[in-house]
Amino acid sequence: MVFSSLIFIFFFLPLSLFAYFLVPSMKGKNFIVLIFSLLFYAWGEPIWIILLLFSSIVNYFMALYISSHRGNFQSKIALIVSIAINIGLLMTFKYADFFVDNTNWLFGTAFTKPGITLPLGISFYTFLSLSYTLDVHRGHIQVQKSFLNFMVYVTMFPHLVAGPIVRYSEIQDTINHRKTSWSMVWSGVNRFCLGLFKKVVIANTASILVEKYLDMQFTNLSSPEAWFGITLFSIQIYFDFSGYSDMAIGLGRILGFNFLENFRHPYAATSVGDFYKRWHMSLGRFFRDYVYIPLGGNRKFQLRNIMIVWLLTGFWHGASWNFVLWGAFFGCCMILEKILQRVLNITPRFFKHSYTLILIIFSRAIFYYVDFEKLKIFIKTLFHSEFPVSINLKNDLLGYLFYFIVVVLLCIPWNEIFNAEHKVHKRATKFYFYFAPVINILFLLLGTVLLIDDTYNPFIYFRF
């Protein structure tokens, strides 16, 4: 099931919240969350729920074992076994075809591809479980003894299928005892409606144009249209994923959980490094804490560490070489930025912002075209094309003029420009407080109308 679907908005959500708030005890509430989360997952993947349960049970018992033998050799063995099982599941269910393909290509063998369909959300819940056992081993968190509560942590429907990758430390206090306040629900509802607007109105509209420029007219694109198309994809992927994260964070708040932010106006970044401090922050935090720092961080072999982290980040996104290339591209950009740090420090902000945006938008092409041949042609088109600019570009720029204005407004980090003490910020907050119900209902109705015409609109990050 997806958040941006009529069945979720009008049936699953009211029903689950009604049941949740009807039950008075915390144990009961957690039980309700678990039941609805399993239903949410089973809606799209009735078979793979077995995998989800298996992964959860293994991690629950491994963490208990690690905790009870902390500091001992057995604890390390248990951790290694836990990591091996988690990574093994990911490798089997996400990368098996990729490995068989490459083995066949490298050694001329003819192994048959297993052809496993990617289980929904496996990249997210595997990393979430991994972070839990690693944190238990490091003693950063108390092990969760209640199986019900542990299952709630892993399978909670707000973050189950597309993140954010919630760390247990974020919710360990609230999973056992939490108080639902009106202000939390209020803030959660506001956030959910904003996410719905971002996904259904902004991202889905962009997807119509993306398909037109990057697929339908692929063979006769002019260079400006190619840039326009890939910029639109950058808009789509950002609003799609951040919209999902907003909805997840909003739903979490309604249920009484506080998830950390996953996006912070990434297109306002002034360097590639800055961009990834603002984009999919929960994944960034995972790689920082469990790969970058253990490898030595910025203390030793920093450039190597950066490259390893980025290659892994790329590979996490999908079983395809283009994602590895994408990771390598960003690894190189980050390394170059480190080398040119002194020059960049004295470079005007506008220039830094511009080059960052160009690199980010360019990198989206590597993300979009899984087929290397197509990618090669497209990159060539970005810089040179024999085709003249068609009338489509002008028509779409004007035909979606109000839409683009809204997109730009939403990309600007207003809260960074006007901090909490600024009078503009205060006035805007006051205005939003009184008008939020109207805005929310408007977003809900607008989302509903546009969803009617859009029966299946999965989130881009579902395929990762």
Next chain:
Amino acid sequence: MFQKISIFLQAVVLVGISTVFFFTEKKQISDSENRTLAQWPALNDTTYFSGAYFRGISDYVNDQFPERDWLLQLSNSIRYKMGIHFEDEIRIVAVEGGMEQQTQTTDSLEVAADDFKELYKNGLIIINGAAYTPNTGSPAISPVFAKLLNDYATALGPGVTVYSCIAPLSSAYIPAKQYAHLNGKNEQTLNAIRNNLQPGVRFADVLSELNAHRNEKLFFGTDHHWTANGAYHAYVAFCKSAGIQPVDRSEMNYENRGAFLGSLYDLTRDVSIKEHPDTLELYKPRVITESVYYSERGFKNAKKCTLFNGASGYACFISGDQPLEKITTGVKNGRKACVIKNSMGNAFAVYLVHHYEEIWVVDFRYSKHNLMTLLRDNGINDLIFGMGMYGAMSRGTIQMMRNLGFKKAVTPSAETTPIEGQSITPADKPIEPQAP
């Protein structure tokens, strides 16, 4: 307190809409989308474990949502109003998925999956509220089509004259300079057919005839078919190739059935198309006719029909797309014709009643009748391939026409699969004849 009230209000809106859903009458068919709407799915092991059951429920909620038709229109209006539009702007709109869902669900719908899938896979060009396909014919496939006609001519012998009467695509008449080359590509395709026909097989130059009237309304702007006017010019081209005198429209009854929105509006819900509806103008022959149509196999259960039914759109011609239709006319000249057609042939076939005593109309996409038997048993004089170009530019559709006469008929599902590289030599033995 304000927060509590506002949360309560929003919850009321949400639950209110959910409640309305339960009290809304559920529909079987969407008239505006021309498709069957999803019904509550059946629960069993297969549907549960495949996920089809849950997906079915999601589809059911989407399809049966209260005021769905109105919301669909509103959705398009909202997207259209996301910017500024000019009257003469040229837009390309994607029709992703939309055509996949189009199935033949009612008599009034004669939209075939093969036409839609291929014709609009590259989107639609919309100019002044009229939609055109950006696709053109394929000169590389034309020899395959020409060979089909040659094989029929050879197999039928000198007693039957085979005609190619192929209409260009609407792309030939896109009123914009940058698309002028598409006319040339349509021409190349049709010329390649003409150049590969063997002596004796006649070629009706429909494109030249239409080009001579290019300032008239030849194709609908809201529908993927041509107008009765366009079909009339094709009929004139056919008469020229057959050496007969076409009947002037002044000798027919003119009827204006008013405005309608056709298949391309249904497909796109485009606001500018909606603002430029088509007008259905008919030229009805004064010849007395009687028509019946048959199901896809056999000749039992013939149903009576008329040359023009009461539909307000293109479906009014010869009762839409029927697998096989027999038109008997008051013209007693002993001549009989068989028209092999897709939906474009419907508007064309009506004019032939002036010249034949009996006309058999075969829709190659749906009919499983044996064509050779039909032609021989009924003493057909002229075999006319009268259709929109799309039928002649896909190996899949050509193979379907071949199967009608030379091979056991195929199932309709095969029509969407192009048969690349398949032999086009006639099969050895026609299937056993069926008694009419």
